[in-house]
Amino acid sequence: MSTDSYAAADRPIALTAPSGIDREAHNRLDEAWLAAAWSHPTTRVFVVSGGQALIDEPADSTDGRTELVMTPAFEAPVTETHRYFLGTDEDGVRYFALQKDSLPGRMDQSARPAGLREAGLLLSPRDAGLLVHAVALENWQRLHRFCSRCGERTVIAAAGHIRRCQACGAEHYPRTDPAVIMLVTDDEDRALLGRQVHWPEGRFSTLAGFVEPGESIEQSVRREVREEVGVTVGDVQYVASQPWPFPSSLMLGFTAQATSSEITVDGEEIHEARWFSREDLRAAFESGEVLPPYGISIAARLIELWYGKPLPRPGDVL
Numbered sequence: 001m002s003t004d005s006y007a008a009a010d011r012p013i014a015l016t017a018p019s020g021i022d023r024e025a026h027n028r029l030d031e032a033w034l035a036a037a038w039s040h041p042t043t044r045v046f047v048v049s050g051g052q053a054l055i056d057e058p059a060d061s062t063d064g065r066t067e068l069v070m071t072p073a074f075e076a077p078v079t080e081t082h083r084y085f086l087g088t089d090e091d092g093v094r095y096f097a098l099q100k101d102s103l104p105g106r107m108d109q110s111a112r113p114a115g116l117r118e119a120g121l122l123l124s125p126r127d128a129g130l131l132v133h134a135v136a137l138e139n140w141q142r143l144h145r146f147c148s149r150c151g152e153r154t155v156i157a158a159a160g161h162i163r164r165c166q167a168c169g170a171e172h173y174p175r176t177d178p179a180v181i182m183l184v185t186d187d188e189d190r191a192l193l194g195r196q197v198h199w200p201e202g203r204f205s206t207l208a209g210f211v212e213p214g215e216s217i218e219q220s221v222r223r224e225v226r227e228e229v230g231v232t233v234g235d236v237q238y239v240a241s242q243p244w245p246f247p248s249s250l251m252l253g254f255t256a257q258a259t260s261s262e263i264t265v266d267g268e269e270i271h272e273a274r275w276f277s278r279e280d281l282r283a284a285f286e287s288g289e290v291l292p293p294y295g296i297s298i299a300a301r302l303i304e305l306w307y308g309k310p311l312p313r314p315g316d317v318l
């Protein structure tokens with residue numbers, strides 16, 4: 001890895017910047033505390049629905065700043081909703097998300113619905129952190145309405161952070177499924193990038209996969225690379241992680257050192273894979289043969305760390 005000329009810390013990975021929110025998990029089971037927090041005049045509420053929330057550029061914004069559209073709790077539509085307590089900021093402001101079947105009508109013409117893939121690039125760390133928390137809870141709630149122990153219905157508890165079975169008493173907690181994502185390099189410091197079967201022509205990225213039961217994450221990295229492209233991997237180094245609630249993953253990012261170079265793609269997940277030197281990749285971006293990766297994913301950052309400078313964005317003049 002050659003990262004001398006490019007400090008990763010300059011640009012935090014999307015969805016991982018410190019959000020300044022204290023989740024106050026110890027208060028989630030205190031109904032009286034939650035009721036008081038909800039009715040406090042400074043409390044702010046936003047609606048989450050289908051992984052989306054309303055975002056807006058405030059009228060006084062001069063820098064393109066985008067915010068979650070939030071209201072005081074007393075203005076929030078509470079019927080038939082699920083209420084998630086997300087935490088408290090440094091100023092003592094408390095935040096809730098309301099899960100609803102649809103987003104509310106737009107109070108402001110400029111407000112619009114957005115999911116995390118878009119909003120994660122636009123919102124402040126505070127708002128992005130609130131949205132990723134709410135979307136992760138919503139996804140988990142939606143998929144865990146029935147008890148996995150006895151099959152009966154579960155009900156929401158702990159301000160969105162537990163589902164409780166009223167038949168057998170089981171308590172179910174939000175799931176976070178570990179997944180590994182890795183930039184593999186060889187002894188010539190070339191990077192291995194692959195194209196998934198369903199991706200458009202020209203889109204290449206890092207390899208990735210789920211950690212299986214009974215596996216360490218290092219074993220998972222080596223197995224996924226061997227299965228997908230037939231390359232063996234030795235040293236595995238952790239880089240960073242990223243919440244990835246699509247619907248419930250935690251992406252664990254690595255660099256991995258290949259100990260073989262011959263590529264044999266599996267044809268099921270990976271359609272094509274290639275070794276790129278930095279010069280190869282720069283030339284492929286310039287010719288349009290490879291599309292610059294762009295978006296919230298840690299994949300782009302892992303590639304960037306190796307590339308040594310920011311990757312071009314779609315539409316950049318190269």
Ligand SMILES: [Zn+2]
Binds near residue numbers: 148149151167168169
């Ligand atoms: Zn049960």
